[in-house]
Amino acid sequence: MYKKLSFLTLLLLLFSNILVKADTPEKDQYNQRMQWFKDAKLGIFIHWGLYSKGIDSESWCMYHKKRSWEEYMTQQAKDFTAANYQPEEWAKLFKEVGADYAVMTSKHHDGFALWDTKYSKINAKDFSAAKRDVYTPWVKAIRNAGLKVGVYYSLCDWSHPDYSPITFDRPEKKLRKLYPQQRAERYLTPWQRFTKFNFNEMHELFERYQPDLVWFDGDWEHKADEWPSRVVKDSLLSWNPKVIVNSRLNWYGDYNTPEQDPPVIAPDRPWELCLTMNESWGYRADDHDYKSAKYLIETFVRSVAKGGNLLLDIGPKSDGTIPKPQVELLKEIGQWYQTNGTAIRNTEAGIPYGHFDGETTLSKDHKTINLFLMGGLKNFTTLRGVKGEIESIKVLGSNSPVKYKVIDSAPWNDIPGIIQIFFDDVKEDPYVTVVSVTFKTPISLYRGIGHAVEMND
Structure with a gap:
């Protein structure tokens, strides 16, 4: 295992010029990094991407072969317009609700990036009808509203030609053109090329946004030494010593992230519950099964009472508007929180x-x-x-x-x-x-x- 890590680290230093810090943070440094998170209590989770057309689930419909790559990626990209996208209004709403941080998908498992990354043409500027970077305005609006910025990043990329395993058919020749690579990379194995790509994109996100939190997903598809998770974590801390990371980096995360499953017994370290308002993470036009404001508030209370946070999810539409039922629920929660906040904050x-x-x-x-x-x-x-x-x-x-x-x-x-x-x-x-x-x-x-x-x- 150690030989593999050394080799991968060397590759990253040679090809990406990325500094990797090997020292593990001390306990007091960990506590300092985590303090704002433990005080935050309420965060807003945002799933926005090609799936926001609302006809099927985010990324997983390709995985389960319900839609082909072309149907899911190319056709839905035509509808991702962000025509009515107003990140300042989003941030204003989140602030009114009482949230202290927000986490938005920079890239889900499908590989579609919301920022104009130079490492892939499958991004909002080059691949979608929006024809622009839609992530940078969001980060700016969230920061201007005084909220902490959380970047969701999928470790797996089911469109990358060197990524495996893949459960569905893909247009391999087309993908090679959509993920530009340097000539020297032909001497690397496919997984080495993908690992290099992954680090390049993560580093790009840190150079641009210096996120307060990184919300990883997809770690279950590979073992820790394959990503490699330890190198990822140490690199993030070298780029921003104050950053915190969720639990989906194998065992190298800073806090627990249960999903749709409120803990009955309090975890033994900081944690948050990520929860949908209905049954979907991204926008689904046919999902009207919304939870009541009372249930969501009760779940918020139960989370905080056990020492955790609530990360409440919304799914904007392809044009950038937040569905009306979600806005109404947020406002109801905000009204209750405004009255009862002293029992939650501090x-x-x-x-x-x-x-x-x-x-x-x-x-x-x-x-x-x-x-x-x-x-x-x-x-x-x-x-x-x-x-x-x-x-x-x-x-x-x-x-x-x-x-x-x-x-x-x-x-x-x-x-x-x-x-x-x-x-x-x-x-x-x-x-x-x-x-x-x-x-x-x-x-x-x-x-x-x-x-x-x-x-x-």
């Missing part, structure tokens, strides 16, 4: 289950516990096993008084009692009601199994 994962029958978050000073009530308000709820003197209890977004009392406490015997919070005069939030319980000093938790009270007051 918080940590909540207290352990058992203290409250639901999701919670904890302020960084450990003085406030935020309780999320998703199933509607009953007569009261309870908070159990929390040591500390209450300063205030309030329902976010409401001026209604909140009544409470502490029962069954015996602090002299290390029994903090049960806090009963009553909702007689409280207006319920239509999505998720948030109750913030603030204590005068940082809390501590009673984690005992229960015991007899040997002395009463």
